[in-house]
Amino acid sequence: MRQRKRGDISRVPGLFSMNINGMRELFNSGNSVEETIHSTFDKIERSKLNAFITLSKEIALEEARILDKNGAKGMLGGIPIGIKDSISTKGIQTTCGSKILEGYVPPYDAHVIERLKLEGAIIIGKTNMDEFAMGTSTETSYFGPTRNPWDLKRVPGGSSGGSAAAVAGGEAPIALGSDTGGSVRCPASFCGVVGLKPTYGLVSRYGLIAYANSLEQIGPFARNVKDVALLLDVIAGYDSKDSTSINEKCEYLKALRYDVSDVKIGVPKEYFGEGIDEDVEKAVWKGIKTLEDMGASYTEISLKHTKYSLAAYYIIAMSEASSNLARFDGLRYGLRLEKDKDWHNTFSEIKAQGFGEEVKRRILLGTYALSAGYYGKYYLKALKVRTLIKRDFESALKDTSVLITPTMPFPAFKIGEKIGDPLALYLADVNTVPINLAGVPSISVPCGFSGKLPIGMQIIGRHFDEATVLRTAYAFEQGGGCDT
Amino acid sequence: MKDVIIGLEIHIQLNKLRSKLFCSCSTKYHDSEPDTHTCPVCLGLPGTLPVINRKAVDSAIKVALALNCEIEEWTMFYRKNYYYPDLVKGFQISQYDYPIAIDGKINIEIEDVEREIRIKRVHMEEDPGRLIHVGTIDRSRYSLIDYNRSGMALLEVVTEPDLRTPKEARIFLNKLKNILEYLDVFDSSLEGSLRSDANISLAGGARAEIKNISSYKGVEKALLFEIVRQNNLVRRGVKVVQETRHFDEARGVTISLRTKEGEEDYRYFPEQDLVPFTILDRVDDIKKTLPELPDAKRKRFVLKYGISDNHAKVLISELGLANFFEIVATELDAKLSATWIADVLKGELNYRDLDISAFSPDHIIQILQMLEKDKITENGAVQIIRTIMDEGGKPSEIVDRKGLLKIETDASENIVLLVLEENPAAVQDYLGGKEESLHYLMGQVMKKTRGRADPNTVSELLKKKLGC
Numbered sequence A: 001m002r003q004r005k006r007g008d009i010s011r012v013p014g015l016f017s018m019n020i021n022g023m024r025e026l027f028n029s030g031n032s033v034e035e036t037i038h039s040t041f042d043k044i045e046r047s048k049l050n051a052f053i054t055l056s057k058e059i060a061l062e063e064a065r066i067l068d069k070n071g072a073k074g075m076l077g078g079i080p081i082g083i084k085d086s087i088s089t090k091g092i093q094t095t096c097g098s099k100i101l102e103g104y105v106p107p108y109d110a111h112v113i114e115r116l117k118l119e120g121a122i123i124i125g126k127t128n129m130d131e132f133a134m135g136t137s138t139e140t141s142y143f144g145p146t147r148n149p150w151d152l153k154r155v156p157g158g159s160s161g162g163s164a165a166a167v168a169g170g171e172a173p174i175a176l177g178s179d180t181g182g183s184v185r186c187p188a189s190f191c192g193v194v195g196l197k198p199t200y201g202l203v204s205r206y207g208l209i210a211y212a213n214s215l216e217q218i219g220p221f222a223r224n225v226k227d228v229a230l231l232l233d234v235i236a237g238y239d240s241k242d243s244t245s246i247n248e249k250c251e252y253l254k255a256l257r258y259d260v261s262d263v264k265i266g267v268p269k270e271y272f273g274e275g276i277d278e279d280v281e282k283a284v285w286k287g288i289k290t291l292e293d294m295g296a297s298y299t300e301i302s303l304k305h306t307k308y309s310l311a312a313y314y315i316i317a318m319s320e321a322s323s324n325l326a327r328f329d330g331l332r333y334g335l336r337l338e339k340d341k342d343w344h345n346t347f348s349e350i351k352a353q354g355f356g357e358e359v360k361r362r363i364l365l366g367t368y369a370l371s372a373g374y375y376g377k378y379y380l381k382a383l384k385v386r387t388l389i390k391r392d393f394e395s396a397l398k399d400t401s402v403l404i405t406p407t408m409p410f411p412a413f414k415i416g417e418k419i420g421d422p423l424a425l426y427l428a429d430v431n432t433v434p435i436n437l438a439g440v441p442s443i444s445v446p447c448g449f450s451g452k453l454p455i456g457m458q459i460i461g462r463h464f465d466e467a468t469v470l471r472t473a474y475a476f477e478q479g480g481g482c483d484t
Numbered sequence B: 001m002k003d004v005i006i007g008l009e010i011h012i013q014l015n016k017l018r019s020k021l022f023c024s025c026s027t028k029y030h031d032s033e034p035d036t037h038t039c040p041v042c043l044g045l046p047g048t049l050p051v052i053n054r055k056a057v058d059s060a061i062k063v064a065l066a067l068n069c070e071i072e073e074w075t076m077f078y079r080k081n082y083y084y085p086d087l088v089k090g091f092q093i094s095q096y097d098y099p100i101a102i103d104g105k106i107n108i109e110i111e112d113v114e115r116e117i118r119i120k121r122v123h124m125e126e127d128p129g130r131l132i133h134v135g136t137i138d139r140s141r142y143s144l145i146d147y148n149r150s151g152m153a154l155l156e157v158v159t160e161p162d163l164r165t166p167k168e169a170r171i172f173l174n175k176l177k178n179i180l181e182y183l184d185v186f187d188s189s190l191e192g193s194l195r196s197d198a199n200i201s202l203a204g205g206a207r208a209e210i211k212n213i214s215s216y217k218g219v220e221k222a223l224l225f226e227i228v229r230q231n232n233l234v235r236r237g238v239k240v241v242q243e244t245r246h247f248d249e250a251r252g253v254t255i256s257l258r259t260k261e262g263e264e265d266y267r268y269f270p271e272q273d274l275v276p277f278t279i280l281d282r283v284d285d286i287k288k289t290l291p292e293l294p295d296a297k298r299k300r301f302v303l304k305y306g307i308s309d310n311h312a313k314v315l316i317s318e319l320g321l322a323n324f325f326e327i328v329a330t331e332l333d334a335k336l337s338a339t340w341i342a343d344v345l346k347g348e349l350n351y352r353d354l355d356i357s358a359f360s361p362d363h364i365i366q367i368l369q370m371l372e373k374d375k376i377t378e379n380g381a382v383q384i385i386r387t388i389m390d391e392g393g394k395p396s397e398i399v400d401r402k403g404l405l406k407i408e409t410d411a412s413e414n415i416v417l418l419v420l421e422e423n424p425a426a427v428q429d430y431l432g433g434k435e436e437s438l439h440y441l442m443g444q445v446m447k448k449t450r451g452r453a454d455p456n457t458v459s460e461l462l463k464k465k466l467g468c
Ligand SMILES: [Zn+2]
Pocket: B020, B023, B024, B025, B037, B038, B039, B040, B041, B042, B043, B151
């Protein structure tokens, strides 16, 4: 490590648990952005978490020096951020956790990256993830599993496990993930941080490498609700490059109030059913009671079609994936064979070598579901179920302002514990996938512990009503949250 | 010969648009180096998303209206999944259910009889890149890919199997091309602007699909080859199988690409990156921009100018020619203009492979005015037209340079007398009943006048002097 003049920064107490405001005050009082970024890299390089696939140290330090010179302006001036490796970053390798994209350096920035850069954020690297976001544990990454900062033997959740672990482990105050069926909320829950899946259409997907494009959204991670709201303020908004993007943005940070007296909570009984860990159930109910004590009301409700959601989700996600992943043929970018053969053999060999087992499984199942003779039986039927599920949510949220459920049925499991049983892993998504099918927003906030493992509480809202979701989460967090 | 059933799928590149179908790349790549008109979207880079070019949709509606189709209330895109090296995403964004338009028709004329050819559907899709095979498709050792074409807007027009002969297929294509040119949506002179797939079966037999025929003439040739091939199979007692075939333009033959068992399942499903959108609300505005189409123009030419339907048919076959005619017909007698433009000028242009834009309407007006005032002969007029095409120049100047002013009757009479005096044998022959001798004597007179004498006058003079 090169010798350089160190300021006081690395000795600033609590630097690695600082929120955005704390860091901004640090820079405003004359501390160096470059020093902060340097310390951050020092920490990551010593880390055992394997939260990052690629570190963009040189670019980040250069950015930091510019900010030190010109002043760290913007809503995120000088704030380090980790970016899930499914989000395209110009000039920084973007692999989606797959061998097939090893060495691929996008020539363009995703829309959210452009927004972050405009606000002065510093991208420190690309975070680890399940290959092509297909997983619940970050174990399917070609670049090895990420570890949970609360217990290194356990998974951080997935697929955005690297982002959640980096935030929980003090390697970045904020991060971006993507959520197709729970990929932001699951790791947020397992790692004890806050993670939001926005309404479908609120955040531009331009630049997000697609797994299941009708379901996924890019979402923010942070250690507190306020930072998630601020990060959402930066990345949300209409983008002409994404035809599914909708201009429904509001000011999320400003919407945060320590007041839930008008909030009507719905508690869907189907989400507290079989397979939910006792500690998890208790912690979430305690959370609901906390909100009640603060003036919110709650009623138990039913989302009738919940039991069909896993099947519908996996059919839709795999079908779309089978098409979305077709482009990886090694011809223009990514993995290349030592010696080219005719294109049929080259394409199949690239895919055979480049894709991992779980990815292959989902491509094959998706291809099957879309095949002539099966399309109506599977894909079309799944779309119908999806409509019913969406209606469930819309009607439940007519009389309530938010729904509250456990994010995950259980706390973080051990690395290797479930990876051999794909079906058991799919079942872990039972409380998160219906939200993607319905397209509504949902946040996971820490609400307690099972032993030393964090538990997440899921707060679901109406389409484009992130403001109420965030306000409820904020009030809960301020009112005691997981410390109660 | 057995009954032949032919259906066409025609891909029309909307190359007059400024940008591609789903990105803002320029469409003017035809004279450029490979891969210079590309961006992350049309290269299908991971994470990119399509955004529909609304002008392309308007062009598609325009064409559909001109083909008398029913425009759907709303439309959406699907993914057509298949692998090919020129296809950057492993799927093509195309249409399936809910295309832009369905149920159209156009009339074509076969041996002066009108036939209605039904249009099944009109839909939009993106063009793949261009593969360049080194050698032929079945023998090439490697291929090169140019992605400039990737993402260009294509319109696919699908006919019902209403065509009966390869010639009908050619006539249909010409009519379609004619309409498209009137609509100003594509430039047919550009490489790859119109490509066809042709389905053909002999009565009772299996259907062969000939893919990607890139020229107009190719369609007729490929179909003729297929009929012979399928007939030969039937004659030898071999069953014709359903298959996809490739047309090798250079060798004029079709080659089997895959049989029905190898037929691909494209796994069409909705493209979720684009949202369904209403198109019916655009139709009224677009209808107002529709130009006069060939059939209507042909009727108007006959009614307004009193020219023959045959002349009108030739004149409307190219928009440039029709406009040319209307300029000339406002200055001169319309029938005379039609005859000279449709018969003479068009013939001379075709002979030289030239377009009407190679000739100035002012020049033909000047020539025909001289002809009307009897200053030049018809022969002289033809010579002026040819000279302009081959050497350039202005009509009046060519008349002077070549001495083409018509010779007066008096002068002609002197030359007739001189010829009769110089050719006593021919005169005797003619008087003895040998009709051809008159042609010989005519020829001698025309030679002496270098064609400037009016042939009718000369013929009359000769007969008079010979006393019959
Ligand atoms: Zn482009």
